[in-house]
Amino acid sequence: MVDRNPLLTSIIANKAREGVMKRTKGKYPAPLEALDILVRSPRTATKKSLRAEVEATARLATGSVCKSLISIFKGTEAAKRLGRGPDGEAAPRIDRAAVIGAGVMGGAVASLLAEKGVTTRLSDLSPDALDTALFEHRKVIGTKLKRRRLARHRADEALDHLDVTRDGSGLARSQIVIEAVAERLDVKQAVFGKLAEVLADDAILATNTSSLSVDAIAEGLPNPERVCGMHFFNPVRKMPLVEIIRGSRTDEKVVRAVAALAVRMGKYPVIVADVAGFLVNRILGPYLDEALRLFEEGADPARVDRLLEDFGMPMGPFLLLDEVGFDIAAHAAQSLHEAYGARMTPTKALDGLLKQDRLGKKTGLGFYVHGTIQKGKRKGKPARPTLAEDLPVFKRSGEATALTDDVIVDRLVLAMVAEGARCLEEKVVAGPAELDLATVMGTGFAPFTGGLMRYADSRTPAALAERLRELAGSSAIASRPGGPERFAPCTLLLEHAEAGRGFHG
Known part of the structure; x- marks a missing residue:
């Protein structure tokens, strides 16, 4: 009725x-x-x-949305085939793994490996870290069992497949070891150096580094061809992308084996070159820095976040900065600046906030109020984060209040497009389809656009080149160090504009 x-x-x-x-x-x-x-x-x-x-x-x-989503689907299917050779031969199956470092990242990687049937040994010097990792593993598996997402025998196997060690015993039979220790070159080199003494010559050494060179980590190690990057994104279980970093000496069989393992873990691998920031963080860096510069110029963070969410991002840049942490964001920005020079010159907008030990969500206060942190636990968490009231004191002008919505969105999104075009020019990734997949799965870039470079094609390279020049010549950008360089169209973009063709052909 x-x-x-x-x-x-x-x-x-x-x-x-x-x-x-x-x-x-x-x-x-x-x-x-x-x-x-x-x-x-x-x-x-x-x-x-x-x-x-x-x-x-x-x-x-x-329609354009359907075509964009189909292109992403094709990208995911292509990613699943990266674990196979040109003749279709599958990479050797990995059944025994180890993870060094039982922090949030390492513990989650080990847990996921165990759930997917890989016998995994998690090593850390801290018994508390190991206890926490085991607790979280049992909690996740228990929740999946309760919700009938895992059968009882699969849940039991997942629990049995994860073991821990404080002294590094029992690692010698591992086919792959993934390190997730402190982001310091000397620490990672020392860890791999000790592992090389006990592992088989063909055992893979994979680093989860987000900013260090794979070649630098492999320097001085025996059999450096077995070293590669396996960069997971946080939170590990939710983020579907894994960057497989190929060093200059990395064996292609190693790349395929690690890609196959990523697929087995339910991830989409994208193979990238060993450059600073790799692919996703390199593209995301200018986006976040441009948001901070708009804040310095007087833009309301809530307005900017709303505009980028309306564009199609899963969250705005300021809420993302709160999630990432100001300390991590500042460190990443400095690393990109050291590698790429003027166009990656970082703003000082975070300096004043960092001086207050204000790091974002993990301290309860960033651009938004997330509640107070007491004994490591968040108290009084609001239903939806509210904008902090003291933000005006950290702004240096009010110029951005007069900017149109389109200008604000273009400054952030086209900063990514310009850097994405440079990545293609430098062959950091195989092609625009792989770059699109990485931006959708790694940054949440609007899937209905088909990814960063398909979005660029929808606006046409010729129109983008003109728009980038307009932004580069605007007073706020032209007057700052590295501003014009960030928005300068690269040679590849200009070639496509001249030829009247898109990045996807």
């Missing part, structure tokens, strides 16, 4: 539409089309309803 009552149908449809809009923000037309057809169907002839479905399907299938 409900479907024949126009009033009830209207109420239900409106609530359903609100739910769809809340989740999709109107960026994905298919759910709304389906809902409209469904609502009309009880009072529409069957043939007419079927015709409406056919017309909607044809319209959606040829």
Whole structure:
């Protein structure tokens, strides 16, 4: 009777539409089309309803969103094949692994390996860290069992597959060891040096570094061809991307084996060159720095976050900075500056905040208020983070308050596009499809656009080159160190603009 009552149908449809809009923000037309057809169907002839479905399907299938999502799907399928050789031969299966470092990252990597059937030994000098990692592993597996996402025997196997050690015993039989220790070159070299003494010559040494050179870590090690990067993103279980970093001496068989392991762990591997920031962090760096510069110029962080969420990002740059942590963001920015020079010159916007031991969500206060931290636990967590009231004292001008929404979005998004084009020019990644997959899976870049470079193609390289020059010449950017360089179109972008073709051809 409900479907024949126009009033009830209207109420239900409106609530359903609100739910769809809340989740999709109107960026994905298919759910709304389906809902409209469904609502009309009880009072529409069957043939007419079927015709409406056919017309909607044809319209959606040829639309830009569908094409973008299909391109991402193709990218994920291609990523799954990276563990195979040119002849289709599968990489040797890895059944025994070790993880060095039982912190948040290392513990999560070890837990996921064990869940996927890999016998894993987690090593750390701290018994507290090991206890915490085991507790979290049992908690995750227990939750999955309770929700019937794991069968009982699979849950038992996942628990049995993870073991711990404080003295590094029992690592010699490992086929791969993933280090997740302190982000210091000397520490990582020392860890791998000791491991090389006990492991088989063909055992893979994988570093989870986010900023150090794989070649530098491998320097002086026997059999450096077995060293590569396996960069997970935090939180490990939620982030679907893994960057596989190929050093100059890394064996191709090692790359394939690590890529196959990433796929087995439920991740999408993207193979990248051994350059500073690798791919995702290198592209994300200018985006976050540009947001901080807008803040310095007087922009309201809540407004900027809202605009970028409306663009399609999962969260705005300031909320992301709070999640990442100001200390980590500042360190990453400095590393990029040292590697790439002027265009990566970091703003000093975080300096004043850091002096207050204000690091973002982990201290309860960043650009937003996340609640107070007491004995390592968050107290009084608000339902939705609220903007901190003291932010105006950290701004140096009010110029950005007059900027249009389009200018704000372009300054952030096109900073990424410009750096993405440079990555393609330098062959940091195989091509635009792989770069698009990395930006969608690693930064949450709007999937309905198809990824960073497909978005660039939608605006055309010629129009982008012109827009980048306009931004580079604006007073706020032209007057600062490295500003014009950041927005200068690279040679590859100019070549595509001249030829009238997109990055995807």
